[in-house]
Amino acid sequence: MSLLLLNNCKMKFTRPPFIFLVFVAFLLSCSQPAEEKADTAPEVPEDPLSSWNPGTAKKSIIEFVRSTATAGNPNFIQESDRIACFDNDGTLWSEQPMYFQLAFAIDRVKALAPEHPEWKEKQPFKALLEGDQKTVLAGGEHALLEIVMTTHAGITSEEFDQIVKNWINTARHPVTGKLYSEMVYQPMIELLKFLRANEYKTFIVSGGGVDFMRAWASEVYGIPSDQVIGSSGKVKYEVVDGRGVLLKLPELNFIDDKEGKPVGIHQYIGKRPVFTAGNSDGDYAMLQYTSTGEGARLGMIVHHTDSVREWAYDRESHIGKLERGLDDAEQYDWILVDMKTDWKWIYPFNN
Amino acid sequence: MSLLLLNNCKMKFTRPPFIFLVFVAFLLSCSQPAEEKADTAPEVPEDPLSSWNPGTAKKSIIEFVRSTATAGNPNFIQESDRIACFDNDGTLWSEQPMYFQLAFAIDRVKALAPEHPEWKEKQPFKALLEGDQKTVLAGGEHALLEIVMTTHAGITSEEFDQIVKNWINTARHPVTGKLYSEMVYQPMIELLKFLRANEYKTFIVSGGGVDFMRAWASEVYGIPSDQVIGSSGKVKYEVVDGRGVLLKLPELNFIDDKEGKPVGIHQYIGKRPVFTAGNSDGDYAMLQYTSTGEGARLGMIVHHTDSVREWAYDRESHIGKLERGLDDAEQYDWILVDMKTDWKWIYPFNN
Numbered sequence: 281m282s283l284l285l286l287n288n289c290k291m292k293f294t295r296p297p298f299i300f301l302v303f304v305a306f307l308l309s310c311s312q313p314a315e316e317k318a319d320t321a322p323e324v325p326e327d328p329l330s331s332w333n334p335g336t337a338k339k340s341i342i343e344f345v346r347s348t349a350t351a352g353n354p355n356f357i358q359e360s361d362r363i364a365c366f367d368n369d370g371t372l373w374s375e376q377p378m379y380f381q382l383a384f385a386i387d388r389v390k391a392l393a394p395e396h397p398e399w400k401e402k403q404p405f406k407a408l409l410e411g412d413q414k415t416v417l418a419g420g421e422h423a424l425l426e427i428v429m430t431t432h433a434g435i436t437s438e439e440f441d442q443i444v445k446n447w448i449n450t451a452r453h454p455v456t457g458k459l460y461s462e463m464v465y466q467p468m469i470e471l472l473k474f475l476r477a478n479e480y481k482t483f484i485v486s487g488g489g490v491d492f493m494r495a496w497a498s499e500v501y502g503i504p505s506d507q508v509i510g511s512s513g514k515v516k517y518e519v520v521d522g523r524g525v526l527l528k529l530p531e532l533n534f535i536d537d538k539e540g541k542p543v544g545i546h547q548y549i550g551k552r553p554v555f556t557a558g559n560s561d562g563d564y565a566m567l568q569y570t571s572t573g574e575g576a577r578l579g580m581i582v583h584h585t586d587s588v589r590e591w592a593y594d595r596e597s598h599i600g601k602l603e604r605g606l607d608d609a610e611q612y613d614w615i616l617v618d619m620k621t622d623w624k625w626i627y628p629f630n631n
Numbered sequence: 632m633s634l635l636l637l638n639n640c641k642m643k644f645t646r647p648p649f650i651f652l653v654f655v656a657f658l659l660s661c662s663q664p665a666e667e668k669a670d671t672a673p674e675v676p677e678d679p680l681s682s683w684n685p686g687t688a689k690k691s692i693i694e695f696v697r698s699t700a701t702a703g704n705p706n707f708i709q710e711s712d713r714i715a716c717f718d719n720d721g722t723l724w725s726e727q728p729m730y731f732q733l734a735f736a737i738d739r740v741k742a743l744a745p746e747h748p749e750w751k752e753k754q755p756f757k758a759l760l761e762g763d764q765k766t767v768l769a770g771g772e773h774a775l776l777e778i779v780m781t782t783h784a785g786i787t788s789e790e791f792d793q794i795v796k797n798w799i800n801t802a803r804h805p806v807t808g809k810l811y812s813e814m815v816y817q818p819m820i821e822l823l824k825f826l827r828a829n830e831y832k833t834f835i836v837s838g839g840g841v842d843f844m845r846a847w848a849s850e851v852y853g854i855p856s857d858q859v860i861g862s863s864g865k866v867k868y869e870v871v872d873g874r875g876v877l878l879k880l881p882e883l884n885f886i887d888d889k890e891g892k893p894v895g896i897h898q899y900i901g902k903r904p905v906f907t908a909g910n911s912d913g914d915y916a917m918l919q920y921t922s923t924g925e926g927a928r929l930g931m932i933v934h935h936t937d938s939v940r941e942w943a944y945d946r947e948s949h950i951g952k953l954e955r956g957l958d959d960a961e962q963y964d965w966i967l968v969d970m971k972t973d974w975k976w977i978y979p980f981n982n
Contacts, residue, residue: 547863
């Protein structure tokens with residue numbers, strides 16, 4: 281705690297005796313708990329969503345969050361029930377021109393290719409190594425699943441974690457040339473912080489791989505690993521050289537998408553969310569699960585409308601298709617966030 | 632924050648001018664965050680484990696926890712990595728003469744019997760309704776599973792939650808006549824609080840049903856629902872009368888026992904625990920997973936040695952069998968907590 285704290289005090293005084301200030305500073309520095317709090321307390325700025333343009337979306341979100349955290353307000357929610365769930369791809373970071381995790385998987389195929397000479401003749405690896413994305417995509421979900429399973433299994437969870445960390449710190453987005461972890465939405469980072477400052481517990485609920493996201497979610501979003509829910513493969517406990525490890529198996533465990541999202545929320549959190557943010561019809565069920573609960577609830581949809589600063593897509597898109605969400609937003613009072621008009625900046629590096 | 636804080640200051644001064652004290656008090660009262668901290672900081676009593684008798688177990692636990700939370704100590708663990716996992720049955724509450732969840736299931740069978748006249752002729756329900764426990768148990772795991780599945784499914788997660796809450800608030804233990812929620816171990820409640828006061832995140836990792844435990848774990852242990860990991864049945868998302876609900880299906884999803892415990896820890900937490908407590912060989916794998924990690928780790932086993940105040944059982948017991956844990960405790964430096972000698976009191980109502 282420094283004397284800057286005095287600025288928070290509404291009392292005004294001019295030119296206090298220097299010795300007095302020194303003494304007060306000393307007293308304050310002695311009060312250790314106060315000092316710790318000052319260092320760690322979430323500082324809520326006057327405008328907690330400064331990267332949002334003024335408008336209905338910003339206003340509604342701020343009013344909702346504050347009202348649910350205010351005792352006596354009809355919207356008030358007990359702190360232990362303040363659960364906020366966020367989709368990841370297209371909601372917290374970009375998802376074009378392909379899911380970032382798929383870019384990771386492709387990079388892994390390339391890195392592993394020397395150990396797998398058979399891939400030169402085996403689809404979808406052959407096409408992928410030859411840069412023939414059309415053939416890869418023509419293989420449909422099965423081909424993509426095979427790529428993900430092959431590149432995400434056969435190693436321990438700790439080895440995988442390290443591989444993802446190395447990738448996220450070095451790989452660059454093909455369009456912007458930025459690190460993938462820089463392509464997060466600054467307005468959403470502010471929203472996460474604003475919710476936490478109001479004692480919400482923030483969770484990721486994503487169709488993406490849980491082990492992939494956990495490798496960087498804590499650093500990038502401030503969300504601890506146990507608050508990341510996602511799709512997963514099976515793991516097996518084994519003792520290798522006297523050390524207990526979890527071996528990642530090439531077998532699906534759980535798909536955290538569509539109706540799987542409320543299921544994942546139940547399995548991991550055990551409570552109906554109060555606040556949920558998504559961007560595609562993959563989030564429809566969790567938005568509906570949220571908004572059909574009793575008491576105050578809020579759903580919001582990030583609508584990708586900015587073809588210049590990000591991408592514009594919704595009903596016709598193969599990635600992040602948004603159709604039911606647009607049709608039913610009014611029925612469920614979901615806030616449609618218009619990326620082009622509601623967001624002052626998109627990425628932290630724009631700011 | 633009050634002027635009492637001044638007591639923390641090592642500087643001594645006598646009779647400061649009254650007006651000065653008033654002014655300092657006013658300054659301090661302006662710094663809201665400091666005030667909140669003083670009100671909400673976990674107060675660590677001088678003896679954080681006052682229901683534990685002095686001895687190696689108590690000393691080792693206190694030293695370990697404090698050292699891992701002390702910056703500069705060779706044992707220091709980053710706050711975000713301070714993960715503590717607790718088995719439930721036999722570790723946080725009693726598990727004799729039968730798992731409490733089984734008592735709940737039996738009570739449910741009795742309550743549901745009028746709607747199921749066919750149970751009068753169908754095992755294991757027939758035997759159970761006739762009080763013939765031997766025949767029920769002779770049916771083995773399959774019979775028990777059928778009882779649990781039948782009584783835990785076919786309703787929504789919210790309906791089930793309410794049923795468990797009603798039961799835990801009224802049902803009585805057959806031997807002590809106490810509420811089941813009173814049969815928790817006071818020394819372990821203190822240990823949970825002590826860990827949290829040192830910024831550990833406390834989790835339950837139990838073979839018991841996750842939905843069963845979540846209905847009361849927050850109130851009884853101070854552990855929020857998303858930090859409860861357990862066995863689970865599958866659930867299905869459905870919209871009933873316009874409301875999204877999760878229907879509990881009579882189908883196993885995950886068994887959080889033995890090698891399943893490190894798997895559950897990985898799926899839910901995504902980190903290797905630093906501190907783990909168990910009481911049976913069902914906890915062996917998670918204790919081993921904990922203790923074979925790098926850096927400071929501690930495993931402890933609650934050894935049921937008190938036939939007078941609780942129950943005495945280990946190698947030969949059908950419930951909570953403890954054999955490998957006893958054999959290998961020394962190898963892994965697991966602390967064997969001798970319930971008879973290490974615990975001053977067992978239950979809160981003894982205190």
